[in-house]
Amino acid sequence: MRVYLAGPDVFLPDAAGRSARLKAICTAHGLTGIFPLDTTESIPDAWRALPEARFIALCNEAHIQGCDAMIANLTPFRGPSADAGTVFEIGYMRALGRPIYGWSNDPADFLARSTTFTGAVPDAAGERRDGEGMLLEAFGMHDNLMIDGAILASGGAIFTANPSPHARWSDLSAFTRCVAALAG
Amino acid sequence: MRVYLAGPDVFLPDAAGRSARLKAICTAHGLTGIFPLDTTESIPDAWRALPEARFIALCNEAHIQGCDAMIANLTPFRGPSADAGTVFEIGYMRALGRPIYGWSNDPADFLARSTTFTGAVPDAAGERRDGEGMLLEAFGMHDNLMIDGAILASGGAIFTANPSPHARWSDLSAFTRCVAALAG
Numbered sequence: 001m002r003v004y005l006a007g008p009d010v011f012l013p014d015a016a017g018r019s020a021r022l023k024a025i026c027t028a029h030g031l032t033g034i035f036p037l038d039t040t041e042s043i044p045d046a047w048r049a050l051p052e053a054r055f056i057a058l059c060n061e062a063h064i065q066g067c068d069a070m071i072a073n074l075t076p077f078r079g080p081s082a083d084a085g086t087v088f089e090i091g092y093m094r095a096l097g098r099p100i101y102g103w104s105n106d107p108a109d110f111l112a113r114s115t116t117f118t119g120a121v122p123d124a125a126g127e128r129r130d131g132e133g134m135l136l137e138a139f140g141m142h143d144n145l146m147i148d149g150a151i152l153a154s155g156g157a158i159f160t161a162n163p164s165p166h167a168r169w170s171d172l173s174a175f176t177r178c179v180a181a182l183a184g
Numbered sequence: 185m186r187v188y189l190a191g192p193d194v195f196l197p198d199a200a201g202r203s204a205r206l207k208a209i210c211t212a213h214g215l216t217g218i219f220p221l222d223t224t225e226s227i228p229d230a231w232r233a234l235p236e237a238r239f240i241a242l243c244n245e246a247h248i249q250g251c252d253a254m255i256a257n258l259t260p261f262r263g264p265s266a267d268a269g270t271v272f273e274i275g276y277m278r279a280l281g282r283p284i285y286g287w288s289n290d291p292a293d294f295l296a297r298s299t300t301f302t303g304a305v306p307d308a309a310g311e312r313r314d315g316e317g318m319l320l321e322a323f324g325m326h327d328n329l330m331i332d333g334a335i336l337a338s339g340g341a342i343f344t345a346n347p348s349p350h351a352r353w354s355d356l357s358a359f360t361r362c363v364a365a366l367a368g
Contacts, residue, residue, distance in 0.1 A: 053323035057333020079263025084328040091275025139237035144268040149241020
């Protein structure tokens, strides 16, 4: 089974090393991990004339199309939610109807993280709004309800860990739980 | 043509009023706007047994499936990127292969916003990394390359406006440009 390894892991200083570590865990469970930076097998000539960013986007879409499942790193990235590219890819895979698992090294729920980020306090109705009046979601989900909803509806699950801050981008225990669940 | 109106607009204090304003602009251009909070036409009985957040997620997925195109509000939301729910929906629609337009009331590019958010400074190689060593994308795109790439590959476009801060969530000039482009 081919598994697309979505996440901001591509932005790590040693992205190649990270790719190798994630793939080794997949291999140990009988799965084939596909990292976003992997070479795409068949690339239409027209793509090569595009700006690099658009070329990368199309290659990643092709990777997802060629995978049977996805494991997504939902560790919050520059705000209360997961990395935008990862979230896009979850939506893409969800429309394909294949299983999606998520993992995060921040066990706090979305409301807690959004509250910390915005400083919102409950109003008389118990709702929280940010400084611009925008409501905070309060459903007890890990992230925006579209993300949790899609993962659960796809047959997947979300696993979290709570490593110390310095291990935020190195602890792979929650990732490993995703791999084991998908392989099981 | 039915158009799904993705965005954090659902979190506005007067989300119903916002829905009406967006739909009126669509109607004036011969399009039918579908707002996430609209009632879904046919709901399987099994969905009603789910927690509310999961029910909403499935209804929104059904809305997207029932639309011919999407117009997404990409105005940055609690961080440098667009709202996570909106980004998920862009990914979903992209996998369906239908046109997606994006609009934003922040004309700064993704690198500029990410730099402001993280305080990153260029290193000797000219790259910028945040306090955790994670690279900042530097492609001149409006947001993460998956978002811009998908919108452009779908045949759509991104329009921006630069309203004063108090009009950040009320200025609809960039939205109107999306509607006109899609209707044209």
